[in-house]
Amino acid sequence: MTIKQFPKGFLWGAATSAPQTEGHSLENGKTKTTWDYWYETAPEKFNDNEGPENTSNLYEMYVEDCKRMQDIGLNSYRTSISWARLLPDGKTVNKEAVTFYRDYFKQIKANGVKPIINLFHFDMPMWLMNKGGWEAREAVDAFAFYAKTAFETFGDLVTDWTTFNEPIVHVEMGYLYGYHYPALVDFKKAVQVGYHTLLAHAAAVSEFRQVLPTGKIGIILNITPTYTRSDAEADKKAGLASDLLNTKSFLDPAVHGTIPQGLIDLLAENELTPETQAEDKVLLQNTVDFIGLNYYHPRRVQAPKNPHVPAVMPEDLYAPYDWPEKRINPYRGWEIYPEALYDVAMMMKHEYKNLPWFVSENGMGVADEERFMDENGMIQDDYRIEFMVEHLNYLHQGIAEGSNCFGYHTWTFIDCWSWLNGYRNRYGFYRVDLNDHYKRTLKKSGLWFKEVSKNNGYDDVINVD
Numbered sequence: 001m002t003i004k005q006f007p008k009g010f011l012w013g014a015a016t017s018a019p020q021t022e023g024h025s026l027e028n029g030k031t032k033t034t035w036d037y038w039y040e041t042a043p044e045k046f047n048d049n050e051g052p053e054n055t056s057n058l059y060e061m062y063v064e065d066c067k068r069m070q071d072i073g074l075n076s077y078r079t080s081i082s083w084a085r086l087l088p089d090g091k092t093v094n095k096e097a098v099t100f101y102r103d104y105f106k107q108i109k110a111n112g113v114k115p116i117i118n119l120f121h122f123d124m125p126m127w128l129m130n131k132g133g134w135e136a137r138e139a140v141d142a143f144a145f146y147a148k149t150a151f152e153t154f155g156d157l158v159t160d161w162t163t164f165n166e167p168i169v170h171v172e173m174g175y176l177y178g179y180h181y182p183a184l185v186d187f188k189k190a191v192q193v194g195y196h197t198l199l200a201h202a203a204a205v206s207e208f209r210q211v212l213p214t215g216k217i218g219i220i221l222n223i224t225p226t227y228t229r230s231d232a233e234a235d236k237k238a239g240l241a242s243d244l245l246n247t248k249s250f251l252d253p254a255v256h257g258t259i260p261q262g263l264i265d266l267l268a269e270n271e272l273t274p275e276t277q278a279e280d281k282v283l284l285q286n287t288v289d290f291i292g293l294n295y296y297h298p299r300r301v302q303a304p305k306n307p308h309v310p311a312v313m314p315e316d317l318y319a320p321y322d323w324p325e326k327r328i329n330p331y332r333g334w335e336i337y338p339e340a341l342y343d344v345a346m347m348m349k350h351e352y353k354n355l356p357w358f359v360s361e362n363g364m365g366v367a368d369e370e371r372f373m374d375e376n377g378m379i380q381d382d383y384r385i386e387f388m389v390e391h392l393n394y395l396h397q398g399i400a401e402g403s404n405c406f407g408y409h410t411w412t413f414i415d416c417w418s419w420l421n422g423y424r425n426r427y428g429f430y431r432v433d434l435n436d437h438y439k440r441t442l443k444k445s446g447l448w449f450k451e452v453s454k455n456n457g458y459d460d461v462i463n464v465d
């Protein structure tokens, strides 16, 4: 038995988002987001026709849910505010939203849990999408206003904030691969959207320094560490392009305040340079206090065969490589590679000033979990516990070698809605029964996590009985 102890004050928590939990998506003063609109116009795209309208009904159940946080020992919790709920037309504050979020945040705190509140989790308000969404430069100012409003309205309750969740995802899913509205395939637009998102992030940080000078602000990035097929020059070049586009594009400006020259060159070579303004450089110097990294799977790449020059798609710069030795989570199709968390920890230490960072999402989505329900109705999700132990072991090693990691948040607290996948894959410590008024039932992993949090560590022998 090996005891794995974590640093004092380590955050043991879980993450989720407004659109995936709240429900009441077309009620209580909230206006539509791109998800509401897409579901209305193309419901067949959504697994089992499960749309964003009701999700896990947290809007009605949050008081009990906050108690559930304490029941499984969470000491921290990340969710987001819905922009379209707080500012239904982008300008006017929705009083009902203020009442809801204020009480929600108070309840979180009353249960001994530290809230970390995020501003944007893929949920573009429709009023702004109709003006071009992130393609339009005016989205930067609109976001800065929203951020300022949120900091002013909730800053007495919340000290730790993040601007975006996985900003590269709405770029690639909305403008390259068709999984988010507007489902365009246009590399040039994708880069412009990414650039405006980056400016919006920096503008929000700038507002934050004015409104909450003693608070802390960060950004949540999905980290898909790149591993190349070989050390051949062409493979390494592909690896570098992948790294620049997927990791350094947001991480470098967030931490170092600059866009890497390699990325600027890569975009120029491929005629993808976005429109910029002279004052942007100064805005981008607004760096963060901490970084959240969502880790699910690595990215394996090789040199592309017969690429378009200039590139039409990212695959013209790096092609996916199918590693024969990979382990896969068959429900989600993602590779399971816990070793990467050690590499990420070292990357943060050596390349990113050893800035405080945390694992802001890590988890395993599994379909048809009712198969694993015991006679008492508890899902015996040992696979999830094993997944977490494996990842924590590598994280622990990274911390032991000096990486400044201050927490581990799982995805997710209570089973939640997953975009086009609806409720197919479940990730939560609590099961949600969609056929029984969203009833929540604790899974075995929740009991295990409670012990981990209590002991600020765990032994390698999994025992929660």
Ligand code: BGP
Pocket: 017, 020, 165, 166, 222, 294, 332, 361, 365, 411, 417, 418, 419, 421, 425
């Ligand atoms: C992250 C997102 C979450 C969540 C999670 C699980 O990328 O931040 O919103 O959805 O992935 O992925 P999925 O729901 O696609 O299975």
